[in-house]
Amino acid sequence: MIEFTDLTKSYAGRLPVLDSVTMKIDQGEFFFLSGVSGAGKTTVFRLLLMLELPEQGNIRFNGADILRYSPAQRARHRRGIGTVFQDQDNRLLANESIEENVALPLRIAGLSGRKMRQRMGTLLEQVGLAERRKELVSGLSGGEKQLVSIARALVFGPRVFFADEPTGNLDRSMAFKVMELLRRIHDSGSTVIVATHDLSLIRSFRSRTLLIKDRKIQEVRLINRAETAAAR
Amino acid sequence: MYLISGIPRAIRNLRRNWHASLNSILIVASSLALLGMVGLLYVNVVHISEIWLSNTTVSLFLKPSLGERQRHLLLRRVQDHPLVARAVLVSPEEGLRSLAAKLGADNGFLTGAEKEGLPYTIDFEVFVDYRKRIGSLAESFDKLNGVEEVVYAERVLGKAKLFFDLTKGLGVFFAGMILISFCLIIANAARLSLYSRRQEIEILHLSGATRGYIRSAFVVEGVLLALIGWARALVLVWFAFQLVIAGLTWNDFTMVLKQLSVFFPWEVLVGALLVLVGLGALSSYLAVNRVLKAIEP
Ligand SMILES: Nc1ncnc2c1ncn2[C@@H]1O[C@H](COP(=O)(O)OP(=O)(O)OP(=O)(O)O)[C@@H](O)[C@H]1O
Ligand SMILES: [Mg+2]
Numbered sequence: 085m086i087e088f089t090d091l092t093k094s095y096a097g098r099l100p101v102l103d104s105v106t107m108k109i110d111q112g113e114f115f116f117l118s119g120v121s122g123a124g125k126t127t128v129f130r131l132l133l134m135l136e137l138p139e140q141g142n143i144r145f146n147g148a149d150i151l152r153y154s155p156a157q158r159a160r161h162r163r164g165i166g167t168v169f170q171d172q173d174n175r176l177l178a179n180e181s182i183e184e185n186v187a188l189p190l191r192i193a194g195l196s197g198r199k200m201r202q203r204m205g206t207l208l209e210q211v212g213l214a215e216r217r218k219e220l221v222s223g224l225s226g227g228e229k230q231l232v233s234i235a236r237a238l239v240f241g242p243r244v245f246f247a248d249e250p251t252g253n254l255d256r257s258m259a260f261k262v263m264e265l266l267r268r269i270h271d272s273g274s275t276v277i278v279a280t281h282d283l284s285l286i287r288s289f290r291s292r293t294l295l296i297k298d299r300k301i302q303e304v305r306l307i308n309r310a311e312t313a314a315a316r
Numbered sequence: 317m318y319l320i321s322g323i324p325r326a327i328r329n330l331r332r333n334w335h336a337s338l339n340s341i342l343i344v345a346s347s348l349a350l351l352g353m354v355g356l357l358y359v360n361v362v363h364i365s366e367i368w369l370s371n372t373t374v375s376l377f378l379k380p381s382l383g384e385r386q387r388h389l390l391l392r393r394v395q396d397h398p399l400v401a402r403a404v405l406v407s408p409e410e411g412l413r414s415l416a417a418k419l420g421a422d423n424g425f426l427t428g429a430e431k432e433g434l435p436y437t438i439d440f441e442v443f444v445d446y447r448k449r450i451g452s453l454a455e456s457f458d459k460l461n462g463v464e465e466v467v468y469a470e471r472v473l474g475k476a477k478l479f480f481d482l483t484k485g486l487g488v489f490f491a492g493m494i495l496i497s498f499c500l501i502i503a504n505a506a507r508l509s510l511y512s513r514r515q516e517i518e519i520l521h522l523s524g525a526t527r528g529y530i531r532s533a534f535v536v537e538g539v540l541l542a543l544i545g546w547a548r549a550l551v552l553v554w555f556a557f558q559l560v561i562a563g564l565t566w567n568d569f570t571m572v573l574k575q576l577s578v579f580f581p582w583e584v585l586v587g588a589l590l591v592l593v594g595l596g597a598l599s600s601y602l603a604v605n606r607v608l609k610a611i612e613p
Contacts, residue, residue: 133522134613135522135613136613137613155526155527155612156526156527156528159521159524159525159526159527159529160524160526161524162522162523162524163523163524164524165524167522169522174515174518175519175522176519177516177519179332179333180332188519188520188523189523189524191325192520192523192524192525192529193524194321236523
């Protein structure tokens, strides 16, 4: 479903973040993506979203070579993926309402009307922002912004879902609620990848984990304490 | 195709960024108004001076002491002159009536006191071919006995002609300068406002909006800003024009100016609108493209 082949990515004038990485994620899997700060978790997402280009190698998505996509195809590709970005402040329209932010992907896809509002209502209900839907995003706390981002990423019911530190600003109970939401998406058949360096979160969910370490990506088990310590 | 869907988005954006938009509109409107006023002055100067200089009518103001017979003798002499066509003797009442008709004013536009002092005149046209010799012709009639004053367009214009010529030259110069700086101002306003909204463009881009989708709203926004700027400038220039016109009441000369002055013909207004809308669209388009280029990998 998602395939890196011999992929190398480096930012201008720096050592590579990923060095000839090969990996594969099947449709419908739930993966954590872990690694220390600066390991390249966000970079992986940006590559998959065609927001960065690799120096070398191939990226296949549903069998398609996305590096060959035209700009219009890239845009459509991005629309098919629900994404929660790490830096919420820069990823929401601050002067728009919660509702408008959540509706943005629908608007871009040219959808509107009752069905769309229904879907938004359900989602805002799930993240607990239904009553505040008219409030401007600029007035929200970091955690609340994260919830808006999550609702926005989910609004389409995407087949593929990326979340970059989705629980970073949330307290424990809210974090679990969000993870439950992601789990539900996964249960409905979507592929979900959650980037986090919160190893205890990973442990409590016992899902498969990809670790970025020494410019490579490998699958690790992070079920018990000894395995977790090794990952650090 | 995106342009239609861009309209409601552009309107939303305008309302959301109303502060910044208002600034752009004010900049566009005030520089456009300046351009409009210089342009209007130019148009009027050209218009009025053309009316004046194409006028080949000469009037000989006769001395009030002249009797009926002497007036007719003078008329005969003028009629016999080879350059003169259609010379007629005009009584003060007739003169007043035809002047009023020419200016489109009603008959009572001069006060009674001014009517009292009006002399008999002999009015004639110079054959069009001899227009250049109107000056020397006037001089020779000036020397005739019984003629108090010879009046014709160029002489009345006198110093005004110099003013007209000067305004014409300066008008073209200034209009050119303002036009150039105007283009720069619009392009700059578009660039600045879009750079401050780079984040918004980036979010749209991340969320899977195509270039066309992103561009359309901004291009429509540029067009709307240009439209509003144009309308504001039009209102501004129109009021300034009305104000100046209302003030032109010092003397007969300015009264005549007042009657002759014109506002921009609709073709010019529509042309300005089209140019402006084109400029707004183009500069928005270029500015969005710059931002997109910076974002895309
Ligand atoms: N736009 C960029 N230009 C240059 N270097 C970059 C850029 N983005 C990331 N990097 C570098 O690439 C490396 C990987 O960054 P990345 O953001 O992918 O890490 P991360 O695993 O997401 O870290 P974190 O857990 O802190 O979010 C870092 O060393 C970072 O400095
Ligand atoms: Mg990151």
